[in-house]
Amino acid sequence: MVPPPFLILTARLPRDPHLKYEADPSQDGPEVDDLLDAELVDAIRKDFPILDRKMREDQRLVYLDNAATSQRPTQVVEAMRRYQQESNANVHRGIHQLAEEATETYEQAHADVAAFVGAEGMECVAFTKNTTEAINLVAQGWGLTNLEPEDAILVTELEHHANLVPWQQVADRTGAELRHVALTDDGRLDRASFHDQLDEDVALLAVSQVSNVLGTVNPVEAMTEAAHDVDARVLVDAAQSVPHMPVDVGEIGCDWLTFSGHKMLGPTGIGVLAGRREALEETEPLLFGGEMIRRVTKDEAEWAEMPWCFEAGTPPMTEAVGLSQAIDYVERIGREAIHEHSRELAARCQRRLEEVGCEVYGPAPEHRSALVSFNVPGIHPHDLASIIDDDGVAIRAGHHCAMPLMDHLGVAATARASFYIYNTEEDIDVLVNGIERAEEVMSVEEDGR
Amino acid sequence: MVDATDLYQEIIMDHTKSPRNYEHLADADHEAQGDNPLCGDELTVYIKLDDGKVTDVTFEADGCAISTASASVMTEAVEGRDIDDVEELVETFKNLVTGEEDANAIDPAELGDLAALRNVQNFPTRVKCATLSWHTLQAALNGRDEPVTTE
């Protein structure tokens, strides 16, 4: 077989498994550095055939909806195809050769994820359907069984519904109080509000590492330390951070960490709950049935060891193979380099949008990750998205599953451009030209009407 | 292929920028709220009835150009009509923007400004924007208390 195009590049891209994120996100954040080498981006783009697709009337696809879901490289798709056609069998069940191979592959995927996010071992990594299910696993498997009316759950005003609604439910059913960390005017977590509300009653802090609307990078390490000082457990929703920056469960110190495969070049249908051993041991399974048991009698059952006790039923085997391959792809480029690239694009995009009179939400580039939410005065984001779709530009328009945050911003919706490894400065040009064209189409005057 | 630009004809932009009957109707007999969970758009329709006829209809909205224009056009189209007539018009309009065949056979002259929204049928993601006010109108007429959604 011809080697996939990307493999040719690996000679220039030594893989360093010990790369660690140096910057302390509680500080001012690393300097916004440079984009990935143009040659490398060209090579990367060749791994994503969808980027060659012609949109509408022959337009190049400018995919700026990566925060919703990324595209997948040939290597990921190919690994999944190979697994299905060459090694497929159910895991943990058979003693034939295929079953053995499948089991080994599936367990290796857990080990790969553990290494990727710095979990203690593969027993500290459970596969779920997505981030949402991983958070629900903790909400129901730990929250419902551990929280009481005198406890408080601390979330923030910038959470995705996936990290808010499950906690509303837990609060509702246990009688625990739900508290929200307020935001500063520039869309960062308000330090005073956090410390004011973090008292001895708080039993759980649930916070995202990167906001999917504002792009804010939250100081989860410092927040975890403060929460642990009052004996609270901490869940970090890393759905938007893991695809871009080095994330290490051990360094953050959090109890649980969640993310999705599909936002980091992997397939849909697989998410991850990783965590600290003791916290996972306190977490009850969400689903019951086959695969998650050690022994079953007519009346009761004993759970299998971690992580299998969290994975009832036939698990996402093919997706696990895809996720492993996605991790490999990401690691070959290196997450520092990816983060610099996507942050630099977001910073340039922010600057360009402000230059053409857009309102940009969220913090300055040094506190921001890979995305920019904005509005064009006088144009509803829905209309903008429709018009620039004619130019082949895919952006997100709406409330981004963060309605309380929209209320805070005082808008019903925003437009959002989110970047990844295959995006280029030209993509921003096309976006900005599209915005100018939309202003013509909607005949918006200078004053926004 | 139809461009999104074709969605924003002059008539639409005129209704978007100067929506007709855009006010709170304090003495409405019926009102209903609608929202589109996809984009967070919200809209309220107010109606006054007299002897089975819509004598006054207004709306307030926080939404995109298509949903605002559609609501504005709608208020002009239903004012003065019998309720039964309105129900029929709602169905016609829904068929029009979803691209049902019989609706495409309708003479544009009969539809007036409504015809300008016909292009929405080429943009499945925008159909909900165009129909939100109409669903809400129906809910108000049927006296449903629950807010309607486009989902």
Ligand SMILES: Cc1ncc(COP(=O)(O)O)c(C=O)c1O
């Ligand atoms: C911050 C954040 N948390 C959670 C989610 C939910 O992820 P999923 O839909 O894969 O469960 C998303 C993605 O939409 C997100 O951006």
